[in-house]
Amino acid sequence: xxxxxxxxxxxxxxxxxxxxxxxxxxxxxxxxxxxxxxxxxxxxxxxxxxxxxxxxxxxxxxxxxxxxxxxxxxxxxxxxxxxxxxxxxxxxxxxxxxxxxxxxxxxxxxxxxxxxxxxxxxxxxxxxxxxxxxxxxxxxxxxxxxxxxxxxxxxxxxxxxxxxxxxxxxxxxxxxxxxxxxxxxxxxxxxxxxxxxxxxxxxxxxxxxxxxxxxxxxxxxxxxxxxxxxxxxxxxxxxxxxxxxxxxxxxxxxxxxxxxxxxxxxxxxxxxxxxxx
Numbered sequence: 026x027x028x029x030x031x032x033x034x035x036x037x038x039x040x041x042x043x044x045x046x047x048x049x050x051x052x053x054x055x056x057x058x059x060x061x062x063x064x065x066x067x068x069x070x071x072x073x074x075x076x077x078x079x080x081x082x083x084x085x086x087x088x089x090x091x092x093x094x095x096x097x098x099x100x101x102x103x104x105x106x107x108x109x110x111x112x113x114x115x116x117x118x119x120x121x122x123x124x125x126x127x128x129x130x131x132x133x134x135x136x137x138x139x140x141x142x143x144x145x146x147x148x149x150x151x152x153x154x155x156x157x158x159x160x161x162x163x164x165x166x167x168x169x170x171x172x173x174x175x176x177x178x179x180x181x182x183x184x185x186x187x188x189x190x191x192x193x194x195x196x197x198x199x200x201x202x203x204x205x206x207x208x209x210x211x212x213x214x215x216x217x218x219x220x221x222x223x224x225x226x227x228x229x230x231x232x233x234x235x236x237x238x239x240x241x242x243x244x245x246x247x248x249x250x251x252x253x254x255x256x257x258x259x260x261x262x263x264x265x266x267x268x269x270x271x272x273x274x275x276x277x278x279x280x281x282x283x284x285x286x287x288x289x290x291x292x293x294x295x296x297x298x299x300x301x302x
Contacts, residue, residue: 110145110224118147125232125266134232134270135225143224148231152193155234158241159193159301160186169247189301196297197234201226207286208274215278233266233294237301244302252302260298264291
């Protein structure tokens, strides 16, 4: 016990001698917390952040591009480029379907539902579902119409699938392409014309066809008058979405050209409905 005590006394004596020789010396108490220099603390934080960035797979360049909204897009020949067109969740698709089935007067479908994130997922599957719905309903309708006739022998018509697919997908792509080109041409002549992107127009046309899916199912009913009433109802509902979307884009153009554009849109939509029926 004596040796540690003597050692401590010797340390205190040395400290006292140093204080006597230099009264301005700074002393540190054991109870006081030791302050870490700011530069060392910042270095530790920076090191921790760099480690977090490495774990998360992010770096300063990615952060800068994301904050500036200038994230580089992938080339069009890569899968990542087309993956962005299908980057939607179920709630967005359902919300857009509801907007196409229940159009609100004075509300622009593109600005309200599409412009934030136009997609091809909904239009592609809506067209595919409509193709098979029309083909199956057409065969069942033909079966119910001739049911009970002794000379009738049911044979499924698979060619209806190819006919429906060609018609619907051609309509959902070629008509938007023609409309987009027309709007771009008129926009170069009239400054106030609103121009939609090709993807936005395809998205509008694709979602506008959803109402024909339940209508095609009801076309199984073997009553011609019921089918035509359903067709007219679906045409009015679906056509109103197109009119309310594209009329603001052409209303500042020449009056005759604007009306002719809207009438052409409705007539082409009516031809598709009659063809499906």
